[in-house]
Amino acid sequence: MTDARILEVQAELAALDDPTTRAANERRGDTHGVNLAQLRALAKRVKADHELALELWATGDTASRLLAILICRPKAFGTDELDAMMRAEPTPKGHDWLVNYVVKKSPHLETLRLAWLDDTDPLVVSAAWALNAEQVVKHPELLDLPGLLDTIEAEMPDAPARVQWEMNTTLAMIGIHHPALRARAIDIGERLEVLKDYPTPPNCTSPFAPIWIGEMVRRQTAK
Structure with a gap:
């Protein structure tokens, strides 16, 4: 079920990818073309789903990772997981969201x-x-x-x-x-x-x- 859902969610992310948005983001070092308001709307529809968030993060795709940050459960991560995630996310927006939306809510x-x-x-x-x-x-x-x-x-x-x-x-x-x-x-x-x-x-x-x-x-x- 999760495999089917991740494919569905990634298809939605692909449909939201806009070349103009991508070009603007790339000038700032971010490697995605999804409008953040639309990304937040998608996260609201998907709702919190930690298992799906882990699978999205593992893809390495920036938009998928941003969505993962929005739907994960921050308190479910251990210190080693958060440390590994921080070291694996170089984009400014991914880094910023990971710190502010996940690590700051972590015990x-x-x-x-x-x-x-x-x-x-x-x-x-x-x-x-x-x-x-x-x-x-x-x-x-x-x-x-x-x-x-x-x-x-x-x-x-x-x-x-x-x-x-x-x-x-x-x-x-x-x-x-x-x-x-x-x-x-x-x-x-x-x-x-x-x-x-x-x-x-x-x-x-x-x-x-x-x-x-x-x-x-x-x-x-x-x-």
Whole structure:
């Protein structure tokens, strides 16, 4: 039954593949041509199905993996499974969704965060820093926040692009959510100037940490 269903689902994904969408995604390093709103609609129709998710992931096809992430049961994965999945998914969207929709909902989040911080694979390290940012907001008692700022200050300028992005997010989260460290976070951002010139659409907040922190704090104060 599952074999028939995976063929049916993959046929639907193939039908949704659009050359224009694929070309746009490939410029960003993503290897699929499915509109994400349509992908989410398909996931809603398929509903949660962990066994099917595992089979879709195993195909290695990017669109199939994105769908797998949406229909899996994050708490059903063990640490070794999540570690292997992280190392096997190089595309930006697949990596981002895996971290945000699966690992962040896993009971193994903290174990993986600690293990991945010392890894040599930049993709894995970037996942660890994404989890740092998550814990800065939700469980700061588990972290050495001044120590994180020390590491960011020393390593962010020369970090690989994805690691740098997540370090910058961690920096911003510390500044936004921890007033006692806000001035230092802003100072680090201003001196390092990471993402200062990042192209930002109108009505969106710049990822440059001092601007990001200032805007979020302003919104908090305005409530």
